[in-house]
Amino acid sequence: MDSVFLNELKRRAFLENSMTGLGSVALAGLLGGGSKVFGAPTGLPVEKNGSGILGGKRHVPVKVKRVIHLCMAGGQSHLESFDYKPKLAELDGRAMPESFTKGQQLAQLQKSAGKLKCMGPQFEFKKCGKSGQEISSVFPHLGEVADEIAIIRSMQTEQINHDPAHTFMNTGSIIPGRPSMGAWVTYGIGSESEDLPGFVVLTSEGGGQGQPISSRQWSNGFLPSQYQGVQFQSKGDAVHYVTNPPGVTREAQEELVDSVNQLNRLLGKKRLDPEIEGRIAQYEMAFKMQASVPGLMDVTGEKPETLEMYGCTPGDGSYAANCLLARRLAERGVRFIQLYHRGWDHHGGIKGGFEKTAKLVDQGTAALIRDLKDRGMLEDTLIIFGGEFGRTPMAQGSGRDHHINAFSMFLCGGGIQGGVTHGATDELGYAAVEDPVHVHDLHATMLHLLGVNHKRLTFRFQGRDFRLTDVFGHLIKPILA
Numbered sequence: 001m002d003s004v005f006l007n008e009l010k011r012r013a014f015l016e017n018s019m020t021g022l023g024s025v026a027l028a029g030l031l032g033g034g035s036k037v038f039g040a041p042t043g044l045p046v047e048k049n050g051s052g053i054l055g056g057k058r059h060v061p062v063k064v065k066r067v068i069h070l071c072m073a074g075g076q077s078h079l080e081s082f083d084y085k086p087k088l089a090e091l092d093g094r095a096m097p098e099s100f101t102k103g104q105q106l107a108q109l110q111k112s113a114g115k116l117k118c119m120g121p122q123f124e125f126k127k128c129g130k131s132g133q134e135i136s137s138v139f140p141h142l143g144e145v146a147d148e149i150a151i152i153r154s155m156q157t158e159q160i161n162h163d164p165a166h167t168f169m170n171t172g173s174i175i176p177g178r179p180s181m182g183a184w185v186t187y188g189i190g191s192e193s194e195d196l197p198g199f200v201v202l203t204s205e206g207g208g209q210g211q212p213i214s215s216r217q218w219s220n221g222f223l224p225s226q227y228q229g230v231q232f233q234s235k236g237d238a239v240h241y242v243t244n245p246p247g248v249t250r251e252a253q254e255e256l257v258d259s260v261n262q263l264n265r266l267l268g269k270k271r272l273d274p275e276i277e278g279r280i281a282q283y284e285m286a287f288k289m290q291a292s293v294p295g296l297m298d299v300t301g302e303k304p305e306t307l308e309m310y311g312c313t314p315g316d317g318s319y320a321a322n323c324l325l326a327r328r329l330a331e332r333g334v335r336f337i338q339l340y341h342r343g344w345d346h347h348g349g350i351k352g353g354f355e356k357t358a359k360l361v362d363q364g365t366a367a368l369i370r371d372l373k374d375r376g377m378l379e380d381t382l383i384i385f386g387g388e389f390g391r392t393p394m395a396q397g398s399g400r401d402h403h404i405n406a407f408s409m410f411l412c413g414g415g416i417q418g419g420v421t422h423g424a425t426d427e428l429g430y431a432a433v434e435d436p437v438h439v440h441d442l443h444a445t446m447l448h449l450l451g452v453n454h455k456r457l458t459f460r461f462q463g464r465d466f467r468l469t470d471v472f473g474h475l476i477k478p479i480l481a
Contacts, residue, residue, distance in 0.1 A: 052190030058451030063415030064382040068337045074344030077391035078408035084125035087427040092120030119395035122351040131419030138358040141366035147419040149410040150479040154423025154432035165388035179221035182336035184468045192333030197230040199336045204319040207357025210342035222461045234317035310367040320364030348399040383412040393428045405431040415449040444473030
């Protein structure tokens with residue numbers, strides 16, 4: 001009976017290995033897989049952190065080493081931040097001219113299209129810096145670094161509700177499941193950090209309605225899983241289970257990781273599956289993070305004046321504390337750092353709510369810019385600041401509705417001209433009328449500054465070469481240094 005069982009087991013093992021091996025080869029061919037790993041471009045292996053799939057060879061001169069994306073989740077109003085409209089102030093409380101809104105896509109205001117009233121800017125604007133950039137008075141600290149930033153007033157997007165708009169801003173697609181821009185960047189050029197993930201995400205909340213942020217916003221999509229963003233917690237342990245349980249030494253943990261990875265490598269020799277290599281890399285990274293993360297979070301070595309500049313208590317979960325962590329992550333070679341602040345969805349009470357939210361992000365953002373500049377890092381860092389869409393010039397009670405035809409962002413750092421304003425909206429801030437900038441253009445420009453031609457960073461999946469910008473995207477040349 002035992003011999004029959006053993007023969008059956010061997011037969012099953014043979015069939016399993018045969019089907020897996022031959023099936024994987026066939027499937028990889030049918031789906032357009034590369035010559036070395038499933039899904040990768042022909043002849044290009046999936047890399048660990050290192051230099052990414054491009055192997056250190058960039059398409060254009062490199063201007064920046066890293067990206068810090070400061071995402072104002074909920075959609076901060078451009079009309080209360082970077083796009084002052086005197087005419088809108090003049091029409092405050094009066095009927096919105098139908099010529100602006102007829103046939104246009106609106107969100108919650110759709111049913112009341114015939115009763116729309118203008119809402120003037122809720123704050124005064126000031127000319128800031130030598131450049132005289134117009135910035136809302138609720139951003140006094142950003143006003144002090146006005147000569148470092150390039151404001152884009154003519155942003156446009158395609159999705160009018162939060163989650164799809166975040167998806168589009170992050171992936172360049174309205175279809176969920178595509179790789180996020182942080183995943184594309186680390187896939188393309190890897191990371192300089194040996195003991196931290198190449199793509200790290202931090203979140204904070206406060207000042208207004210905090211719309212939820214799905215973890216798929218930093219997904220690797222169809223790219224190998226090692227390129228997925230890793231969320232660090234803003235309070236307590238930065239990464240769950242990063243410390244060993246009682247009684248488990250670091251040596252024992254290392255032996256366990258080595259044993260598991262040996263088994264994974266044996267499996268990897270049998271199957272054409274890049275996820276096995278990704279799994280090995282993730283085990284190794286998790287082990288390294290057990291030593292690196294506590295050091296990252298320990299800010300006792302920071303000067304008191306630095307903490308005062310950020311205006312934060314480290315570890316308090318605030319946006320300002322996350323800005324300080326962003327600088328520390330950048331110092332340690334992390335390639336793509338994303339900070340979400342949830343609190344900009346001001347459908348009502350925008351005057352009080354916007355002011356509260358602005359106060360929570362203003363000082364930390366300006367401090368991050370100053371701190372990087374003082375350390376000689378701003379020249380090789382790209383900072384992107386903005387939300388997933390803007391807000392309507394029309395009132396929604398005491399607030400503003402979602403708006404996709406115009407909103408503002410700013411870029412700052414290496415390869416960017418400081419103290420310039422690009423694009424313009426109409427006299428009421430309803431639509432971009434001068435030099436419109438699409439989300440695809442933002443992505444193309446970001447990749448360009450990293451030394452990557454957005455048309456040439458592709459991944460073959462299901463028989464098609466995909467890219468972050470799809471078949472679109474133009475450089476925002478006027479803001480480039």
